[in-house]
Amino acid sequence: MDTRTHGGNIWRLARKLGCGAREILDFSASINPFGPPSWLDAVTGDAVSDLRHYPDPDCSELLEAASRHYGMSEDELTADNGTAEILHRLPPLLVGDSGPGRAVIPVPAYADYAAVCAVHGLEVDHLPLEPRDDFALNWDRLHDSLREKPHWPTLVFLGQPNNPTGRTFQPDRLRALAAEHPGCWFIVDEAFADFVPGLDRLLRQRPPNVIVLLSLTKFYALPGLRIGLAAMDSALATRYRKRSPDWSVNTLAQIAGARCLQDAEFQRESRERTVLERDRFAAALAGMAGLRVFPSEANFLLCRGLGPEFDADRLAGKLLGQRIAIRACANFPGLDSSYFRLAVRRPEENDLLLDALGEALEPAGRLHSPARPRSRPRKRATPALMFQGTCSNAGKSLLTAALCRILRQDGFSPAPFKAQNMALNSGVTPDGGEIGRAQILQAQACGLEPDRRMNPILLKPNSETGSQVIVLGEPRGNMTVGAYIRAKEDLRGLVHDAYDRLAAEHDVMVLEGAGSPAEINLRHHDLVNMTMARHAQAAVYLVGDIDRGGVFAALSGTMDMLEKWERDLVRGLVINKFRGQRSLLDPALDWVARRTARPVLGVVPYLADLGLPEEDSVNFKQGALFRPDRTREADGPAQGVALDVACLDLPHISNFTDLDPLAAEPDVAVRLVRHAGELGEPDLLILPGSKNVMADMDFVRRRGLAEAVIRLAETGATHILGICGGYQMLGMRIEDPHGLESATRASIPGLGLLALTTRLEPDKTLRRTVAGHPASGLEVAGYEIHHGQSVPEPGCDDLVVALKTAEGRVIGLGLRDKPVWGSYLHGIFDDAPFRRWLTGTILAVKGRSPLSAVGVWDMEAALDRLADHVRRHLDIARIYDNLGGQTLEVR
Structure with a gap:
């Protein structure tokens, strides 16, 4: 049995599967599920230029940050190329040449504890923890074991929390035990301690014979950088540093480690999010028949299949076929082939694993092949x-x-x-x-x-x-x-x-x-x-x-x-x-x-x-809707233009796609007008929709456009059409008693061209509409989106119905004797017969020939053209x- 098998060898798995490492969902390595701090790339990228120099052999910045973070003296801290490196250096430092050494390891435990001791010739005693006690540490058995060979140098290895069980122990019990056995060394591995809220860390009130290992790679999701710290008695730390080579911690690891220890927000958020997701994930796993989930305070869960034929290695193989890696635990002393460990990952990734386990496990805990093979399970069937x-x-x-x-x-x-x-x-x-x-x-x-x-x-x-x-x-x-x-x-x-x-x-x-x-x-x-x-x-x-x-x-x-x-x-x-x-x-x-x-x-x-209609007003306001060869200026038509259309460019313009079909006509020039001097005398002037009519009415007055529009209406030479908000502007007043658009004014005057008053109401009209247009005899289809309700002034007789629905709702009014009108109907120009009638009528009044060609506003054909492109x-x-x-x- 290879007791040194470690989770997280994603590269070996990728080679085995013939895929990229990123394609594997790795539950075998217990790393912060939410990844490293967001600043990591920027900070390490900035440090690349420093790689031309040797690293700081004293790790000054890293140890200073650690000292502040953990609240202890720098003299008590050492840094190395990961805690695995520290583990390998400790046995000869602690046992030396004083005779046969011994290690006591409550199991199951991280396999490298025993492996390191074997390399250095220490006798290893395993103290099995009981599943019936949820693998809680048995203090009495540990105490008895330490009394068996009192004259042997003894190293005790404890995980806080334990890997792979996720259980913590009472720190005060260990402090008391260390005081009782001053000749023993207690090596406490706090690799996952940062995930445990409120944990009493053994860094504080640490007996002189207790050494605490601090891995920065798990909590900060940096296993590839290798950053390990150890807290120990200052005299021992000095001996450790003397035995260590210079430059054992690379430049990028030192810089990233120091920054990690200062990032309190990342620490808080990671802890809170991991605990919430671990509890949710554990509850979902516990609900699966034939599976026992042990309580954990870490970012991983130990599970046991209860069926007589269950084999974790076989399960791991099946899941690996779906590019999901888990940690089978048979090589942990004290566990067998029924155990496996799962890292807590992101919610959506955990859900993928739950789906895969649901397919691979029968109620009795037996394994079966999925009903249909999938390269990757999904929570939802919809790609x-x-x-x-x-x-x-x-x-x-x-x-x-x-x-x-x-x-x-x-x-x-x-x-x-x-x-x-x-x-x-x-x-x-x-x-x-x-x-x-x-x-x-x-x-x-x-x-x-x-x-x-x-x-x-x-x-x-x-x-x-x-x-x-x-x-x-x-x-x-x-x-x-x-x-x-x-x-x-x-x-x-x-x-x-x-x-x-x-x-x-x-x-x-x-x-x-x-x-x-x-x-x-x-x-x-x-x-x-x-x-x-x-x-x-x-x-x-x-x-x-x-x-x-x-x-x-x-x-x-x-x-x-x-x-x-x-x-x-x-x-x-x-x-x-x-x-x-x-x-x-x-x-x-x-x-x-x-x-x-x-x-x-x-x-x-x-x-x-x-x-196709543009969504973004950026393109509209830049004139992307309008072809340069057909854009005319206020002082005269462009060559080849039959109909000059001007549109007020309001700050809060809405539904400007109303203009798209007009702009698509080959002989029509559509231009935007922001100042009175740009208006000229167009054939058709459009006051478009607005999301804030009151503010846009102020804009029209400030720019001199109000007077210019009124003058055009008086001459009758320009056909004026208001759509939705523009229709409201044509009226006498716009009232906003509920403060929908203005918190300071309840009413403002309109242009006064149509004898109607608009009142903005909280209830919004939203409907698709077909309305009759009496002047043309046509039905026009479109849609309504408005808060306003526009009502004619009492006794007014110069208004005529411009648009009326079959149920009798008047949604447009105009002047009886001048071409000034408006309506609430958006999409009015999408209707080709109406669009042709309107342009033809305007040209006929001006004594000009109708359009030489008729544009086709066919969005189906345009969508096919876009798709082909x-x-x-x-x-x-x-x-x-x-x-x-x-x-x-x-x-």
């Missing part, structure tokens, strides 16, 4: 992929839509999901819920009706510091940034439930992140990026926008700023919006792949005139292969 970006507007929404359509084309049933969307462009689901327009487009790419669950949280900014919060399609009211952050934890469960229910109905989920996962100030309350990816067990693809420059720095920097568990979720990189010769990128692509250890799965060229430039087969080991194949 998932996710696009996250190095920045906002990197193209995540359209790439998500493209993958949705590609999956649908390949015969799957995909669904989109974005946990939290901040956007002023929204739409209405069939059941009257409000979600982001991007998710509506992605749903269309999947061949689905939009669903509230696809975007459970929608934030609609209505001020510099606040937003209206829409939860599962329903408004929850306005919140400041601080209030929303406080509410996030309560919303997390709702978001996860929405995802789980939606995912259960589909073959594959395509998720979209928000902004960048490397926003340090937002990470601790993240709801939409890596924490959502972790919940969905999604393969993440990081998207960089090369069009704005600096894409390789953005990709590399983002990966550097992620924590280890976040980096582990990233399966590849995508370069988006490329213009130029692809081969020129090859050196940079090779560099970033090496730098990040992630493949570049594609370079997607910029695709102009896509014909992305399929040509992304490694779709690799993306399918990464979908959690599920049976997704390119068809």
Whole structure:
């Protein structure tokens, strides 16, 4: 039997399986489940330049930090290349040439205690601990054992807590025992003590014959750096240092170790999170028939199979076939082949193991083969992929839509999901819920009706510091940034439930992140990026926008700023919006792949005139919607332009996708107007939707636009149309008695062009609508999203109905004798017959010919074009292969 077999030899397992080490879920090594501190890469990276020098042989910075952290003198501390190195140095230091030495080891215990003693010729006495006592230390037996050979130099090895049982002992009992046996050395291994809340550490009130081993590699998840400390009597510490070679602790280990000991927040959070997850994991394991789980105070659990045919080595082999490693414990003295140890890992990883054990164990504890082999067990049957970006507007929404359509084309049933969307462009689901327009487009790419669950949280900014919060399609009211952050934890469960229910109905989920996962100030309350990816067990693809420059720095920097568990979720990189010769990128692509250890799965060229609605107002305000060859200025039409359309560029503009079908017309020029001097005399002026009508009305007045619009209305030369918020602006007054948009004003005047008053009410109108348009005789389909209720002034006779639903609701009014009107109907230009009627009518009034060609606003064709384009430039087969080991194949 190889008693030196150690958990965590991930490299040997990877070679055996023929896979990468990262592909193995390792429960054999008991390391902090939440990984190393987030600053580790930056700190060690900065220290690389110091590797040209020898390490500090005195470990000054490390021992000074340890002294402060543990509250003891530096003279009592030593540092070495891990506590395994210290273990090997102690027997000759303590026993020397004084005759035969002896070691007493209560077992089960860490196998290296006995191995080290055997190397140095010590006689080893094992004191078996009893399973019926949950392996509690038997003080009477230990006392009796120490009295058997009182003249022999004796070393007693104790784990605090014990490995592999996870049990602690009473420190005061050991202090008393050490005082009673001053000729014995007590070596207390506190490798896992940092995981135990409130533990009375033997560093304090330490008898002179007690040596405490302190491993920094377990708690701080740094086993590859090798950092070990020992606390002992100062005279003994001096002897230890004299016998040790210089430079036994490398530079990176010294720097990282010192920083670890100063990170109180990491220590507190790691302890609390590990205890919570250990207790949850232990309870789930204990609920499995045929399995006994022993109580543990550490970050691992000792288990025993109760069936007569149970064999832990056989179980370990079966799980390893699914790339899950556990620690069979037959080589621990005092245990047999029915025992195995499990590290506590992250919740989702523990759930994967629970699934695998559930398949591998029968109620009696017998092993059986899974009903169907899987390369990796999953808690959920639904595979998932996710696009996250190095920045906002990197193209995540359209790439998500493209993958949705590609999956649908390949015969799957995909669904989109974005946990939290901040956007002023929204739409209405069939059941009257409000979600982001991007998710509506992605749903269309999947061949689905939009669903509230696809975007459970929608934030609609209505001020510099606040937003209206829409939860599962329903408004929850306005919140400041601080209030929303406080509410996030309560919303997390709702978001996860929405995802789980939606995912259960589909073959594959395509998720979209928000902004960048490397926003340090937002990470601790993240709801939409890596924490959502972790919940969905999604393969993440990081998207960089090369069009704005600096894409390789953005990709590399983002990966550097992620924590280890976040980096582990990233399966590849995508370069988006490329213009130029692809081969020129090859050196940079090779560099970033090496730098990040992630493949570049594609370079997607910029695709102009896509014909799909933009979600991000960044593109809209930069004029990306409008083709330069058809953009005219205020002083005259551009060449080839039949119809000049101006739109007020409001600070809180919403649902600007209303303009997309107009902009797609070949003879129409759409331009944005921010100042009165830019307005001129357009053929059609649009006052668009607004998320804060009162603030935007102030903007219109400050910029001189109010007077300019009124002058155009008086001449009748320009057709003026207000949509939703713009419709309200055309009226006499806007009242806000409930403070929905303004906390200081209950009422403001409008432009006074339509004799109506709008009152903002708490209840929000959310519906899909079909309305009749009397002037054209057409029915127009769209959707309504508004708090306002607009009512004509009493006795007014110069207004006519512009839009009216079949049930008699008037949702649009206009002037009887001038082309000024508005309505609450968004999506009004999506309706091709109405769009052609309106443009033709405006041109006819001006005595100009109708449009020479009619644009086709066909989002289905545009989605197919997008999917074909992305399929040509992304490694779709690799993306399918990464979908959690599920049976997704390119068809």
